[in-house]
Amino acid sequence: MEGFSVDLKTLKKQESKRKVSKGYMWALFCAVFWGIWYLPGTVVWVLNPFDEMYSAIAETSGDGMSLVITAVLITAFNALTVMLALMLWNGVLGKYGELGRTLKEFHPCSKWFFLASIFGGPMAILGSFIAMGFIGGAFAAVAGLLYPVVGSILAYYWYGEKISKRAAMGIAVIIVGGVTIFGGGLLTELSSGNVQWIGYLGGLMAAAGWGIEGAIAGKGLDISEPDAGLTLRFLGENIIWWIIIVPILAIVGFPMYSFALQAFEPLTLLVLIFAGITFGFCYVCWYKSFPLIGVGRGQGIGNLYGFCAIIFIFLFFGDVPQWTILVGGTLCIAGSFIMFTEDASALETLRGE
Amino acid sequence: MGNRPIKFRILELFLDGKEHWNYEVVSKIQAEYNMNSAYGRDSINFDIIELASGGMLKDVEQKVDEAGIYKKDFLLHKYVITDFGKVRGSDACLMYV
Numbered sequence: 001m002e003g004f005s006v007d008l009k010t011l012k013k014q015e016s017k018r019k020v021s022k023g024y025m026w027a028l029f030c031a032v033f034w035g036i037w038y039l040p041g042t043v044v045w046v047l048n049p050f051d052e053m054y055s056a057i058a059e060t061s062g063d064g065m066s067l068v069i070t071a072v073l074i075t076a077f078n079a080l081t082v083m084l085a086l087m088l089w090n091g092v093l094g095k096y097g098e099l100g101r102t103l104k105e106f107h108p109c110s111k112w113f114f115l116a117s118i119f120g121g122p123m124a125i126l127g128s129f130i131a132m133g134f135i136g137g138a139f140a141a142v143a144g145l146l147y148p149v150v151g152s153i154l155a156y157y158w159y160g161e162k163i164s165k166r167a168a169m170g171i172a173v174i175i176v177g178g179v180t181i182f183g184g185g186l187l188t189e190l191s192s193g194n195v196q197w198i199g200y201l202g203g204l205m206a207a208a209g210w211g212i213e214g215a216i217a218g219k220g221l222d223i224s225e226p227d228a229g230l231t232l233r234f235l236g237e238n239i240i241w242w243i244i245i246v247p248i249l250a251i252v253g254f255p256m257y258s259f260a261l262q263a264f265e266p267l268t269l270l271v272l273i274f275a276g277i278t279f280g281f282c283y284v285c286w287y288k289s290f291p292l293i294g295v296g297r298g299q300g301i302g303n304l305y306g307f308c309a310i311i312f313i314f315l316f317f318g319d320v321p322q323w324t325i326l327v328g329g330t331l332c333i334a335g336s337f338i339m340f341t342e343d344a345s346a347l348e349t350l351r352g353e
Numbered sequence: 354m355g356n357r358p359i360k361f362r363i364l365e366l367f368l369d370g371k372e373h374w375n376y377e378v379v380s381k382i383q384a385e386y387n388m389n390s391a392y393g394r395d396s397i398n399f400d401i402i403e404l405a406s407g408g409m410l411k412d413v414e415q416k417v418d419e420a421g422i423y424k425k426d427f428l429l430h431k432y433v434i435t436d437f438g439k440v441r442g443s444d445a446c447l448m449y450v
Contacts, residue, residue, distance in 0.1 A: 011428050012415055019402060097386075102358045108445040109358065222407050223360045223445045225400065291403040351408030351437060 017344040023292025024340055026285045027301035033282035035308025039316055040275035044074055047271060049262035057254065064134060064198070069254050071129035076241035077263060079121065081276020082283070083238050086231045089284065095227050102228040103235075110232050112220030117236025120213035122245065127205025134199030138185025143203030145178035145303055150211025152296030155218055160351050163296045170339035171300035177331030178306040184324045211299070217287060218295040226287040234283075294350040297339060307332045355385040357446075360400050362386075364409065364442035367434040372413055375401050375430045376423035398423075401432065409438030 044050060050070055057066035090099055103110050124147075131140035148171050155161035179186070213233075220229050250256040263272065282305075289298035307329050313319050355362050359382060366378055375398055382397045383389055404410045414431040423429055434442065 008415055008417065008428075011417065015428050019406070094392075098359060101356060105358055105361065105445070108361075221403075222409065222441055223364065223404075224358050225360065226403075228358070291406055348406075348412070349408040350406055 013345065016348055019292055020344040020347050023289045023298070023347075024301060026289035027293065027298045028304065028336075030282045030285035030289065030298075030302045031304035031308050033278045033285060034302065034305035035310075035312050037275060037278040037282060038309040039312055040271045040278065041078075042313075042317075044268070044271050044275060045070075047268045048265060049259040049268070050074055052262075053255070053259040056259075061254075064196075067133035068126070068130060069249060069256075071126060071133070072241070072245060072249065073256060073260060075121070075125050075129065076238075076246055077260075077272050078125075078275050078279060079234060079237045079241055081272050082280040083231070083234045083276075084273075085276045085280035086227075086234055086284070089280070090227055090231055093227060095225065098225050099228045099231055102224050103232055105224075109220055109224050109229075112216055113224075113229050113232035114236040116213045116217040116220065117233045117240060119209045119216065120233065121237035121240055123205050124209025124213060125206075127202045127209055130202030131199050131206060132202075134196050134202060136185065136189035138182040139189050139199065139203060140206065141182045141306055141309075142179050142186050144206045144210065145175055145182075145306055146207040147210035147214070148296060148299035148303055149175065150208055151214040151299045154211060154215035155295040158215060159219060161218070161294050161296060162346075162350055163294070164342060164346055166342050167297055167300070167339055170335045170337075170342075171296060171303075173335030173338060174300055174303050174332050175335075177328045177333075177335055178303060179328070180331060181306055181310060181325050181328030183328070184322055214286075214290070214295045214299050218290050221287065221291050226291065227284065230283055230287040233287075234280075293347060300339060301336060304332055304336060355382070359386065359397060360404060361442075361445045363397075363401060363404060364434070364438060365446045367410060367432065367438065368442050368446065370434065372431050372433045375432065376418075378432075379423065394423075401430075404438070405430075405432060409435060409441055411435050411438075 045054075050073065053073065054066050054070045057069050061069075090096055124144075128140050128144055131143050152161070152163050152168070152171060156163050217229065217233065246256050246260070263269070286298060286302055289301070293301075310321055310325055310329070314321055357365075362382060362385065363378060366381065367373060378401060379394055379397045383393055386393075386397075388394070388397065401410065405412055410432040411434075412430050413433050416429050418425055418427045418429050
């Protein structure tokens with residue numbers, strides 16, 4: 001009997017370890033897809049009609065405004081192709097039924113995903129583009145890397161998600177690593193003078209937006225299926241862009257529809273679809289990791305996207321990384337190991353008793 | 354065919370406050386939602402695992418599936434709803450007072 005109970009204990013421990021590894025694996029895949037997304041995300045800006053749109057609006061309304069308006073259209077298309085990728089994903093998994101059932105439960109459930117879409121879309125993604133346009137890419141990346149701080153603090157205080165000292169330390173080391181990766185560029189950008197407050201506001205929007213999105217989504221994910229919840233979150237984002245913001249900008253006088261119609265060119269469509277697939281699956285992995293390892297850990301490991309993006313940009317565009325990237329990358333990996341090696345039994349439930 | 358999200362229904366089954374084995378809940382949901390494949394079975398079981406991970410269910414007993422009731426040689430779990438699960442379950446199901 002003694003031997004049998006020890007056996008059961010071992011089995012339980014193994015099973016719990018498998019569950020936690022699965023959670024970490026999802027979060028790691030999220031980082032990889034997010035990193036790859038920077039390829040189409042960068043390329044799309046120089047493709048028709050977005051490059052023409054940028055110069056056309058810049059002539060009349062100035063560079064800054066033009067950048068934000070073009071970013072809105074790119075983000076809206078990104079949301080659309082993510083939605084297509086997610087519909088395909090749910091179809092393959094046979095989850096349309098669950099999707100419909102979850103959508104109908106607005107009060108207890110889907111309201112959280114619609115709320116998450118407000119913070120994730122117009123706040124985080126647009127904020128990130130604004131930071132990129134007004135200060136620079138490195139600043140935007142560093143600002144974005146701070147989102148797990150917001151996410152884990154909110155999840156801890158709002159619904160008591162457990163964050164061990166070890167997990168907090170891992171998250172902190174990954175953030176320091178990310179800041180080091182983009183450090184050189186960050187200093188150049190900040191010391192170039194002429195830095196506008198709206199760029200900082202964009203950075204703040206990115207960090208706060210993604211952090212709040214994760215915490216809110218975590219609340220919805222308590223009682224819903226991650227694939228269905230995520231699709232509703234992108235349904236919300238599409239409504240915000242295509243039914244609210246794009247028409248408003250068109251009414252104000254920006255040529256939104258004429259440029260939107262020109263996006264249906266083979267190369268542009270291909271890049272947008274690639275963006276949709278990578279961004280969509282990065283989100284699938286992000287949302288699937290939350291119920292297993294919690295919002296704080298999922299976001300901390302997801303932050304390795306900064307390092308992954310540098311690797312993919314190096315591989316595809318040949319941008320040679322500086323030494324700060326090697327130091328930062330090592331810190332990111334060290335931070336992940338600090339988190340991976342946490343005792344799995346501490347993660348049996350993510351909330352305090 | 355069930356008409357609420359599966360996790361709602363699982364919590365609803367646990368709102369009776371009794372302990373239930375995972376395979377009992379899984380087979381009940383499989384019948385209600387017409388999910389009789391092995392994939393359907395595993396995805397329902399995963400919903401239960403997520404509910405436990407989120408602190409809504411508590412794992413109170415385990416046994417090895419020697420007879421193959423669920424999956425041969427796998428670990429079976431008996432769960433009970435937690436106080437937090439009762440609150441979230443009542444939010445979702447509007448049954449528990």
